[in-house]
Amino acid sequence: MQSRPHSYLFSISYFGARYKGWAPQPNQPTVQRRLERVIRHVLGHEDFSLIGSSRTDSGVSCVGGYVQIFLREKVEMSSLLPDLNEHLPQDIQLNSVQEVTTNFNLIQSVKQKTYRYYFSNSIDFHPFASAFLVNIKENLNWEAMKEACQLFKGKHDFKGLCKPSENKTDYVREVLSSGIYTSNEFLGQFFPQDIYYFEITGSGFLHHQVRMMMSAVWQIGKGEMDLSEISARFESPDRFEKLPPAPANGLVLWETILNNL
Numbered sequence: 001m002q003s004r005p006h007s008y009l010f011s012i013s014y015f016g017a018r019y020k021g022w023a024p025q026p027n028q029p030t031v032q033r034r035l036e037r038v039i040r041h042v043l044g045h046e047d048f049s050l051i052g053s054s055r056t057d058s059g060v061s062c063v064g065g066y067v068q069i070f071l072r073e074k075v076e077m078s079s080l081l082p083d084l085n086e087h088l089p090q091d092i093q094l095n096s097v098q099e100v101t102t103n104f105n106l107i108q109s110v111k112q113k114t115y116r117y118y119f120s121n122s123i124d125f126h127p128f129a130s131a132f133l134v135n136i137k138e139n140l141n142w143e144a145m146k147e148a149c150q151l152f153k154g155k156h157d158f159k160g161l162c163k164p165s166e167n168k169t170d171y172v173r174e175v176l177s178s179g180i181y182t183s184n185e186f187l188g189q190f191f192p193q194d195i196y197y198f199e200i201t202g203s204g205f206l207h208h209q210v211r212m213m214m215s216a217v218w219q220i221g222k223g224e225m226d227l228s229e230i231s232a233r234f235e236s237p238d239r240f241e242k243l244p245p246a247p248a249n250g251l252v253l254w255e256t257i258l259n260n261l
Contacts, residue, residue: 003072004047004048004049004070004071004072005070005072005102006070006071006072006073006074006075006099007068007069007070007071007099007100007101007102007104008068008069008071008077008097008098008099008100009066009067009068009097009098009099009100009104009106009261010066010067010068010069010094010095010096010097011064011065011066011094011095011096011097012035012052012062012065012066012067012092012093012094012095013062013063013064013065013092013093013095014031014061014062014065014091014092014093015061015091015092016031016056016058016059016060016061016062016091016248017059017061017091017131017249018089018091019031019034019058019059020058021055021056021057021058021059021060022052022054022055022056023052023055024036031052031056031092032050032052034088034089034092035050035067035088035092036050038084038087038088039069039084041087042080042083042084042087043071043075043080047071047072048069048070048071048072049069049070050067050068050069050070051067051068051106051107052065052066052067052068052106053065053066053067053068053106053107053110053256053258054110054113054253054256056253057207057208057211057248057251058248059247059248059249059251060248060251060252060253061251061252061253062252062253063252063253063254063255064114064253064254064255064256065253065256066106066256066258067094067106068100068104068106077097077099078097081094081096081097100261104260106258109258109259109260109261110204110256110257110258110259111203111257111258111259112176112201112202112203112256112257113201113202113203113204113205113253113255113256113257114199114200114201114253114254114255114256115199115200115201115205115210115251115252115253115254116197116198116199116251116252116254117134117197117198117199117210117211117214117246117250117251117252118132118133118134118183118185118186118195118196118197118250118252119133119134119135119136119195119196119197119198119214119218119250120133120134120135120136120192120194120195120196121135121136121137121140121194121196122135122137122192122193122194123137124192125137125192126189126190126191126192128190129186129190129191129192130249131249132186132249132250133186133191133195133249133250134246134247134249134250135192136218136221136222138221138222139222140218140221140222141220141221141222141223142180142221144220144221144227145180145217145218145220145221146179146180147227148216148217148220148227148230149178149179149180149198149200149217150178150179151227151230151231152175152178152200152213152230153175153176153177153178154174154175155172155173155174156172156173156175156234157171157172157234157235157237158171158172158173158206158209158234158237159171159237159238160233160234160236160237160238160239160240161209161212161213161216161233161237161243162206162207162208162209162212163206163207163208163212163242163245164242165207168206171206171237173202173203173204173205173206173209174202174203175200175201175202176201176202176203177199177200177201178198178199178200178201179198179199180196180197180198180199180217181196181197181199182194182195182196183195183196183197198213198214198217199254200213208245210251211245211246211247211248211251212242212243212244212245212246214245214246214250214251215243215244215245215246216229216230216233216243218246219243
């Protein structure tokens, strides 16, 4: 039985550059820790708990995520939303809030997630743009990269394209869509004229999975990896060395879709 029966669901966005990911860590700034500090201040007590829909890594940003807060007493949370945002730093924002039923579970309600990884292929890259995207200087085979994205689709064992854990035995995940697209989200004198993003949608993702997939796509584009290695990693993941994950700063949790709302 939930000891805090009143529950509120917030949509959240944040720019992850200053944070060591979502989850609390000792003596480290994290999104959840900063959010808890502000909620504690606005409510005037610490009799609450919260969970997030995604435990993003250090440096990863989020446009469309969720956080669920549990309270013992009912409050008019919508009237507190402006106050919460007033005290949050400008790189974290709670976008909306709604009360949800006691039996609503955020983790179990996540239907699918979409990530975008932003990058460029420019010989004239300004350092200011590095906050939002990663630049690949080498010539890229775009057709091979797009073909690699299609190989990710479907249910596969992604152990060879993630950071394995001693406690995990199931590495099968389903990718619903995957592709490379032209971006128009970033404009201005400090950004390259042509910016791209690798977009992937699935029911769930493993630790470093999207960043390692991006790394594999780049290696294929640069001619450092054959397309056949993608399928080989699905079939025999332990045969291969672990790929270096792409840098965190290009990755954004773009959208989270929930059931039961």
